[in-house]
Amino acid sequence: LDPSKICIKRLPEATKECDLHAYFFKFGLIAEVYVPRKKMGPTSFRCGFVIFLETDSVRKVLEAQPHQLDGNHVVTCVARKKHSNDSERDDDLSQSEDDRPSHNASDIASNQPTIFVGHLKQEVTNFELKAYFCQFGRVSKAKVVHNWATGESRGYGFVTFADSKAFKRSVLEVCHFLHGSRLSVQHSINRI
Template sequence: MEDLKKRKMEDMGNNGQLSTQEELRSLLDPLAKPQLVDLLSRLGSQYPSIAEEIKSIASSDPVHRKLFVRGLAWNTTSETLCAAFRMHGEIEEGAVIYDKATGKSRGYGFITYKHMESTHSALRAPSKLIDGRMAVCNLACEGLSGSSTTPDLAQRKLYIGGLSPDVTSEMLLSYFGRHGEIEEGSVAYDKDTNESRGFGFVTYKTVEAAKKAIDDPQKILGGRTIIVKLADTNKGKPVQTQVPTAAVIPLAMAVAPGYPQLGKAHPNAASARYAYPQPVASYQASSFSSPAAVPAPYPTQPPIPYASVAAKKDPQGILPTAPMGMSGYPYYIGKQ
C-alpha cells in the first residue's frame, strides 16, 4: 500500500513538473528577444548554476568566439598574433593567413578563444599595435561589416603622403594620436622589400578628430612636410562607354584601281602616271540590317571620254588588261 501511494505521489510530481514547463514555454514564446535576454541575465546574476549553463550554451558554437584580425604587418607571425591577444583569455586557435603561391602573409589572420567572455573582452579594445602596425579585430562572422565600413568612414579615413622612409607606423600613430583616438592606421610597406612606400593611412574613431588632423597647420613629420587629406574610399576605375556594334554603319568606298587605299600605300604608287577621276562614294546595301534602312544611292559622276591610247608596256612591267572593273576602269594584273 505504501509503495502504491509513493508511486502516485511521484506521478503527480512528474505531471506537475511537465505541466509547469509547458506553461512556462507558452508564456515565454510570445516574448521579444530583448525581454528574454533581460530575464535570463537577471536570473543568471542571481543563480550561478544558470549563469554557467548560459555560458556553456553560448560558447558551444565557435562562430561566437572567432575574431577576424586585419591590418597585420607582413612580418607578423602566428606566434606574435596570439601573444597580442592572449591578454584577453585562453586562445583555442590562432593563425596568420599566408598566400599559397608566394608564401607571404596576406595581412590578416584569425583568433578563436576558448570562452565567449574572452571574445567580448577583445572586442572592447579592437585596435592593437602589433609589430609596428595598428591591427583591428571584429567578429569573423561579420566579415568586413564592422566599424570599418560604417557610412562615415569616408570622413574618418585619412591619406598621409610625402612620408620620409625613416617614418615608422609607431611614429605615424604617435604623431596623429594627438588629434583623437585612432581606430586603424599604418605606413604602407612594400611586400617584397618591406620598405616604406612613402605614404600611409590613419582612420580615426570620430569625424571631428579627422577634421582636426586636416585643419592642423603644422604638418611636418620626419623632417618633411606631409600631405594630409581624406582618403578616397570609393576609388575605382572609370567606366568606359562602348558604342554598340549595331550602331556603327560601315561605308564601302569604291576606289579606282591605281590609287592608294585608305590606311595603306599602293605598291606602285611611285610609278602611277594615270590621273583618273575619283568616283563619289556609294553606300552598299549589305551594310544595313534591313532593306528599309538602306538610304537612296548617291549619284556618281558621269564617265569622261578619253582618247584611245595604244597599249604599251609600263616601266614596271604592268599592262592594263580586261576585264573592266566595276568602276569603269580596267583591273591591273601582275607582271607579264
C-alpha cells in the first residue's frame, strides 16, 4: 500500500481532476491528482487517485467515509504501490526524489519569494489569484499578465509573497486548481 495515496472508485464519467482536487483538498495539501482516461460506456464508472503531501490526510479521508461526489457515493481506499508494469502516467508520478527539481525553502532566495503561475483562465483576476495563494502565506502582490494591446489575459501571472513561509508550506509541491484549470506553479526569478 502507498500510505500517502488514495484510490477513489465508482467515479462518474463526468468527474474531472479539478473535481477531485476541490473535494479532497479539505483533508490536506494535495501533491497530485489523476483520473485515468479510458473509453467507457455511458453508465460506466471509473477510478481516480489523489496523492497527499502528508499521510495523516489519508487517515482523515478514510475516517470521514462515506464520501459523495456530484450526488454519487464513491468508495475510497489506500492505493497500492505502483509496479514496473503500470501505465506511463504512473511512472511520471513515481519519479524518485533525485529526479524532481528541488523546491526546498532553503533553496529559494529569501529576497525573491515570487512564483510564476501558468495556465490561468482568461477570467482570473489579480484579486482571485491573490486570494487563492494567500492560503500558503502573506501575499504582497499578485499580477495576472495582460496583452498591452488587447487587454486580454496572457494566461499566466506572478505572485510575490511577503516572506518565504509559503515555500515552507509547500506552495511549489502541491497541485493547484483555479476556475477548474490545473495551474503550473514554479519559482520565479522575476519580480513583479
